[in-house]
Amino acid sequence: MNLSRRGFRVLQAADGLSALNLVEQEAPDLVVLDLMLPDMDGYEVCRRIRDHSSVPIIMLTAKAEQAEKIRGLEIGADDYVTKPFSAEELLARVDAVLRRVDSARGERAGSTFDQGDLHIEFDQHRVTVRGREIDLTPGEYRLLEQLAANAGRVMVQDALLRRVWGPAYSGETALLQTAIRRLRRKIEDDPASPRYVLTKRGVGYWLPKP
Numbered sequence: 001m002n003l004s005r006r007g008f009r010v011l012q013a014a015d016g017l018s019a020l021n022l023v024e025q026e027a028p029d030l031v032v033l034d035l036m037l038p039d040m041d042g043y044e045v046c047r048r049i050r051d052h053s054s055v056p057i058i059m060l061t062a063k064a065e066q067a068e069k070i071r072g073l074e075i076g077a078d079d080y081v082t083k084p085f086s087a088e089e090l091l092a093r094v095d096a097v098l099r100r101v102d103s104a105r106g107e108r109a110g111s112t113f114d115q116g117d118l119h120i121e122f123d124q125h126r127v128t129v130r131g132r133e134i135d136l137t138p139g140e141y142r143l144l145e146q147l148a149a150n151a152g153r154v155m156v157q158d159a160l161l162r163r164v165w166g167p168a169y170s171g172e173t174a175l176l177q178t179a180i181r182r183l184r185r186k187i188e189d190d191p192a193s194p195r196y197v198l199t200k201r202g203v204g205y206w207l208p209k210p
Helices: 016-026 042-050 066-074 087-106 138-149 157-164 173-187
Strands: 031-034 057-061 079-082 112-115 118-121 126-129 198-200 204-206
Touching: 016 031, 016 042, 031 042, 042 057, 042 066, 057 066, 057 087, 066 079, 066 173, 079 087, 087 138, 118 138, 138 157, 138 173, 157 173, 157 204
Parallel strands: 031 057, 057 079
Antiparallel strands: 112 118, 118 126, 198 204
């Protein structure tokens, strides 16, 4: 109701299977996904969506433990809201995620980044490694885009958290580490010995200059 009043067209699904069908048929701009569903939990729905779509996903959960937040991001969620929450908080999170996606699509339009076998086309929101397209979530793409935009400079952890997820995530270093691990698994030949996303221990992360 609150999203509709804001001008959004809202599609509803009562269970996980219906949600998966809706995502495939309607290609929404964003998914708000409850963790508690009658047929499968939100983690499984998120995992299956990520098999074929990079649509932004906000997870709703009653669990505020750090481990649960990390698990959600680990399987591909872009943000989370912990119950109980106000309509205003959810609307603010929806607006923020959509703004970040739009910003990532618009920034550095027409430019590209090449580092070894890694190629980024910013205007197309497209990443390839040795010519193979890499399917990144919006959060993973924004993280890589920030590192590429600042190639050769170490990005401190809090700066990355604020730029990629917003000011509310300052200090959430475990979440950043989880996202870095996911990104490395997708673009590195050997995630344990990365050539692209490098660590400056105790400080942050960086991408070598082309």
